[in-house]
Amino acid sequence: MHFKYARFARKVVFTSVGHQFQRIISQKKDSLSRDKTVKTFMRLNGGKIIAAVTIGGSTLAVLINLYTNFTQYDIISPDKFIPLTINKITPVNHNTSIFRLKFPKPLKENLPITSCFHIKDDSIQIVREYTPISPTDERNYIEFLIKIYNDGYLSRYIHSLKEGNIVEVRGPILTFPYTPNMKTHIGMICGGTGITPMYQLIKHILCNPDDKTKIYMIYANVTKQDILLLRELDQLSQGHPDQLKIFYTLDQPPNNELWTQGVGYVSQNAIKNLIPGPQEDVLILVCGPEGGDKARDLSQGPVGGILKNLGYKQHQVFKF
Template sequence: MPPLIRASALRPVLQSTLQLQLRQLATRRASRSAPTPPPAAPPKPPRSLTGAYLTLAVFFAGSAIAFAYKMQEDEKMLAPYSYTQHRVGANTLLTPQHALLRVPLTPDEERLFDNLPNLVTVHHVMLGAPQIQIERPYTPINDGRLGDLELVVKRVPGGEVGRLAHSLKPGAEVAMRGPLQTFNLDQSQYDTVVMISTGTAVAPFLQLLSKAHPANTNFRLLHALPNPGKEDWATRFLEPLQAKWGDQLHVQRIPPGAVAKSDVQAALKDAGRVLVLVCLPPTLMQPLCGYLTPTLQQGPLTGLLRDIGLRPDQVKKLE
């Protein structure tokens, strides 16, 4: 039988164990009742950094406004491959079928009509009727570098762009794109330039004579008279050009219809180094020099001009 342990011997051990348990219990209660400290507030940025952010925001906002304004201006400027709206300065009826449309240009737009170096550059523009998605080419009769474009627009049955152009009042807007190059002329390469035209097809020659400067080249224009009973609007524009060029410009009015061989031969007499520019409707161009191709390339030289001995490099057909 194991020896008995007296209670008096266990008393100190029990007291020590009880005190330890009481201290642990008090510690757990204290930790549960203590409040959770609030999270630390994020540090405030220095005042100078906040000011920098504000300055940058103002800068970028101002830049965006300036960029948008510049975009608006660019959208209004004449461009070769996109239509922009342009104010009509004047619209004058030359005949019941012909209107003279004047469109002012900005200084930046005037520079688009500059000549290429050592060349005289003739340009044309496209007028559009946006509602029906139709456009037509028109060649200014003047030098666009002088502040405006002058377009002679003929109204024909079924011609929607012509109808629209005739209806425009001063201050109205017209859809236009350009300029596009029609042709370039190096005056130093030719002693004589012969020009053959009828009706509004004289426009590129009026522009050429407006932009070129008298030098050593002579110009000879064969321009058809209008049909009987029709008004001759071209005379008013030819007279000031005759005054500019004097003896270096010879204008001969020829009968309407097919161009006569005798008139061409007279224009080529003593011509020296010659270039013949032809701007006629297809029915008149074909017997004189042959058609342009469907893609507006020159095509072969045929007809009267070939028969009298001209070479392809001496003839240029214009649409």
């Protein structure tokens, strides 16, 4: 039988936990009959998209290995906001709390590394990005470390909520596709709540005995009380002293105790002395201004700031 190629844009429509979602499947070339009536349909099977092409009464079933985030996780979607219930609120310090959001049922898959979620306030239509700090293999809930800012409309809104209230969440959204041992050394530079994507990745690396990546992190804050996840980070570094090294720097070091680490902003000397230099087996992750801003279209953009001065190239730096 003689075939020709034709392009079709596919739309998949399905329902899950009372919500209907649509995803547009990119154009695919199918082998179709030149002179026969063609009918097509698609359905989902275990997270995979099954395409069936009917050619003049006979059916050619084609398994297309396309995976969507939504079909993997079943009850959350990177394309649509889903209401989740605040199950638990745990204060961390004077302006930061951990918010646990409960899933109606366990997820089908682990969350990707590294990934974030969007949270919104419907009343003012503001959306912000937050990285979960809960284990990525936890399928019953997600936890977000959220700091309240005086000029942060969404953070103030979230902190006004109580246990049992609903939060609109969209995700997971892959931010940095990590694979074990992709680099020999990973440097991390962050401040404040910028610790969340770093913490997610650190835990993921250290829980995998086959991942030998060495991590060097500089974490900047105003005071010692502002160091988020301090106990957890210290436990990780003490449990993996040869694989994780953390250096804290404070704008206002404590007066009533000996402070042996950094004072002030992240400096060029600190990066030069504490993080491996610009080599091909080194990757620097930044959640802060030290590597320069992203481009206007939110792409990575050129390396700037201190990292540029130290000679790091664009492919050696990733900005969250």
